[in-house]
Amino acid sequence: MSAVIIDGKEIAKALRAEWKTRAEQLKEKGIQPGLAVIIVGDNQASGIYVRNKVRACSETGIYSEVHEFSESTDQSEVLHCIQELNKNHRIHGILVQLPLPRHFEDKKIIASIGVEKDVDGFHLNNIGALVTGYAVYPPCTPYGVMKMLEKNSIQIEGQHAVVVGRSNIVGKPMALMLLEKGATVTICTSKTTNLEEHTRRADILVVATGKPRMITAEMVKSGATVIDVGINRMPDGKLAGDVDFDTVREKAGYITPVPGGVGPMTIAMLLCNTIEAARRIQSEIVSEINTGK
Ligand code: NDP
Numbered sequence: 001m002s003a004v005i006i007d008g009k010e011i012a013k014a015l016r017a018e019w020k021t022r023a024e025q026l027k028e029k030g031i032q033p034g035l036a037v038i039i040v041g042d043n044q045a046s047g048i049y050v051r052n053k054v055r056a057c058s059e060t061g062i063y064s065e066v067h068e069f070s071e072s073t074d075q076s077e078v079l080h081c082i083q084e085l086n087k088n089h090r091i092h093g094i095l096v097q098l099p100l101p102r103h104f105e106d107k108k109i110i111a112s113i114g115v116e117k118d119v120d121g122f123h124l125n126n127i128g129a130l131v132t133g134y135a136v137y138p139p140c141t142p143y144g145v146m147k148m149l150e151k152n153s154i155q156i157e158g159q160h161a162v163v164v165g166r167s168n169i170v171g172k173p174m175a176l177m178l179l180e181k182g183a184t185v186t187i188c189t190s191k192t193t194n195l196e197e198h199t200r201r202a203d204i205l206v207v208a209t210g211k212p213r214m215i216t217a218e219m220v221k222s223g224a225t226v227i228d229v230g231i232n233r234m235p236d237g238k239l240a241g242d243v244d245f246d247t248v249r250e251k252a253g254y255i256t257p258v259p260g261g262v263g264p265m266t267i268a269m270l271l272c273n274t275i276e277a278a279r280r281i282q283s284e285i286v287s288e289i290n291t292g293k
Contacts, residue, residue: 003226003252004152008144011151012264016060019271023061026278033278034063035093035119035270036085040078040104041071045233046097053095056267062274063090075104079112086114092281093119093274098169116280119273122169130173133180136280137273142174144265145206145227146181152254154204154225157182162202164188164195164215164242170208170229178204195219213244223253229262 023033035057039050050066057064067081078096085094094117096109110118115125121139129135138146149156161183165171171187179185188198190209196219199205207215208229220226230242241258249255256262 003249003255005249006148006152006227006254006256006261008148008256008261008264011148012144012268015147015268016056016271019268019275020060022275022279026275026282027061029282031278031282032061032063032090033093033275034065034091035095035274036065036067036088036091037095037097038067038069038078038081039097040069040073041101043099046099050097053267053270056271057274060271060275062271065091071101075109078104078109082109082112086112086117091117092278093117093270095120095270117277119270119277120169121173121273127168127173130176135177137276138177138269139169139173140269140273141170141208141229141262141266142177143269143272144262145174145229146177147269148227148256148262148265149204149225152225154254156204158184159203160184160186160201161204161206162186162188162198163206163208164199165206165208165210165229167208174206174208174229178206207242209242211242212240213242215243215248217244217247217251220248220251222251224251225254226252226256227262228256228258231258231263 026033037050037053039046054064069078085091094113100106110122113123115123118126119137121137126137161178163171163175166187166189175185175187186198188195199219200221202221202224204225206227210230212232226243226248228241228243232240234240239259
């Protein structure tokens with residue numbers, strides 16, 4: 001039997017309607033959530049992602065501004081821009097579009113973002129909070145995956161989850177979030193031997209490798225939930241995931257498509273984190289007023 005297709009586009013649309021109401025409620029209290037996006041260089045894919053994020057902000061009632069820098073910009077200029085944004089009351093969330101040019105130190109750039117404005121959830125303090133189970137701004141892509149599982153009532157506790165990929169932005173936080181919800185988690189990497197032995201034991205399989213269609217039907221357990229994070233531009237210009245969708249859908253219980261799966265969820269959760277940042281900052285202002293500080 002063919003798998004149930006988890007429609008990320010539809011789930012994201014419903015969530016965005018919710019976030020819009022939240023943004024309106026904040027606006028009534030005098031705060032419009034604001035997001036600043038920094039982009040360095042002219043990476044075509046990054047440009048598309050940034051435009052999608054800006055459009056999503058405007059549809060949700062979130063103020064946004066884009067700070068563009070050329071490929072040859074000195075890192076100090078971007079650091080200065082972040083320092084200014086950290087002080088800017090109009091801005092509640094700051095996002096630096098990755099990847100950055102080679103001469104940039106990603107760690108330094110991310111560390112310079114105020115923790116309370118780190119809506120991507122990549123700052124070491126936010127990662128630390130995630131590790132200890134107190135995440136405030138969970139990284140958007142794995143957060144979106146967790147929402148997809150929740151919205152489809154897919155059991156996590158007691159299940160065996162296998163995450164293929166260990167990047168700081170997807171694989172590792174994904175594994176931590178599944179662990180937090182009671183899954184037994186295996187993380188696989190390019191160094192894993194006999195990958196299929198692990199993937200075949202997964203009740204929930206999350207794949208984030210950037211290797212088009214590498215997960216085939218033989219590598220998947222019957223009835224498993226398969227989440228495909230990968231976005232790969234193929235030579236014919238079309239997008240493909242890391243999972244061979246056409247064959248795996250015949251074996252899995254649930255599956256996400258590419259496009260229209262995890263991608264729209266990532267943006268939805270970015271909006272969610274931005275609104276949460278505005279709400280937190282607003283509450284602090286109110287408490288400061290109440291205590292007369
Ligand atoms: P990275 O390149 O940072 O990480 C890829 C990971 O996959 C690495 O840990 C690597 O292992 C592992 N890997 C590579 N080949 C294999 C293999 N043959 N077997 C097992 N593991 C392997 O990528 P990202 O995590 O940033 O992104 C992964 C994919 O997800 C990309 O296609 C990206 O475009 C997409 N993406 C999608 C998003 C969305 O919103 N849908 C958001 C972010 C990313 P090792 O560490 O050993 O090298």
